[in-house]
Amino acid sequence: xxxxxxxxxxxxxxxGWIALAGSVEEDEPVMPRTLRTIDDYVVSLVLSGxxxxxxxxxPAVPITASTLTVVPPxxxxxxxxxxxxxWTEWFVVAGGPLLDLLADRGIxxxxxPRPLAWPSGGDxxxxxxxxxxxxxxDAERQLLALADWLTTASTRRQPMADPWAQAADRLAADLAGxxxxxxxxxxxxxxxxxxxxGFRRRFGAAPLAYRNARRLESAAALLRLTDLxxxxxxxxxxxxxxxxxxxxxxxxxxxxxRDYRREQQREA
Numbered sequence: 001x002x003x004x005x006x007x008x009x010x011x012x013x014x015x016g017w018i019a020l021a022g023s024v025e026e027d028e029p030v031m032p033r034t035l036r037t038i039d040d041y042v043v044s045l046v047l048s049g050x051x052x053x054x055x056x057x058x059p060a061v062p063i064t065a066s067t068l069t070v071v072p073p074x075x076x077x078x079x080x081x082x083x084x085x086x087w088t089e090w091f092v093v094a095g096g097p098l099l100d101l102l103a104d105r106g107i108x109x110x111x112x113p114r115p116l117a118w119p120s121g122g123d124x125x126x127x128x129x130x131x132x133x134x135x136x137x138d139a140e141r142q143l144l145a146l147a148d149w150l151t152t153a154s155t156r157r158q159p160m161a162d163p164w165a166q167a168a169d170r171l172a173a174d175l176a177g178x179x180x181x182x183x184x185x186x187x188x189x190x191x192x193x194x195x196x197x198g199f200r201r202r203f204g205a206a207p208l209a210y211r212n213a214r215r216l217e218s219a220a221a222l223l224r225l226t227d228l229x230x231x232x233x234x235x236x237x238x239x240x241x242x243x244x245x246x247x248x249x250x251x252x253x254x255x256x257x258r259d260y261r262r263e264q265q266r267e268a
């Protein structure tokens with residue numbers, strides 16, 4: 001399906017609302033030929049293809065893959081592909097106090113395209129916007145997850161010259177993939193055993209324990225903010241299966257994942 005709407009007219013909550021969300025898969029975006037205004041914030045993440053953005057101040061700004069386009073409320077604008085060309089995009093139209101706070105902090109205040117500050121293949125945004133919330137509490141968790149994603153995607157991190165910090169970043173990234181500790185040791189400039197000892201001194205845990213802690217933190221976030229089933233969380237984060245994840249989670253948080261999710265939903 002070239003265009004898919006995953007959410008429309010979401011619940012209005014104390015944090016805000018999502019009016020529309022969905023994706024365009026290798027198709028032309030549906031846009032008027034003239035500049036348009038929308039009452040809420042518009043956010044578009046283009047994953048492949050290219051196009052242009054324009055508004056009253058700028059006639060044409062290129063949009064390429066891995067470009068985040070932000071449009072504040074009531075800002076006349078238009079973005080699209082060239083005639084007959086297509087792209088892949090996730091989009092969301094949302095408003096309310098939480099989005100206004102992001103604008104006040106400089107995250108959603110400047111209209112137009114910008115490069116992503118942090119790599120995204122779109123799976124993380126799809127996970128947030130892929131399903132309509134069933135309750136107001138679900139809608140608020142979805143908005144908080146969207147706000148967290150926008151902050152990460154828009155906040156440029158300073159490059160780190162410290163090879164140990166770079167190794168820690170590697171261990172915390174792509175949690176479902178494989179990481180070669182011997183390769184990280186070479187990058188840091190030490191032996192395998194020296195890397196394990198040095199990492200523990202600097203970060204308070206052995207490399208694999210550090211990585212597993214990041215996995216469990218991510219699992220807790222997915223339990224709080226999504227309805228993803230436990231086996232899906234285990235698969236996304238590189239756990240052997242949901243039973244192993246459950247044992248590890250109970251050891252870290254003192255309760256099974258399902259009880260944790262239920263408790264977080266009650267508090268929300």
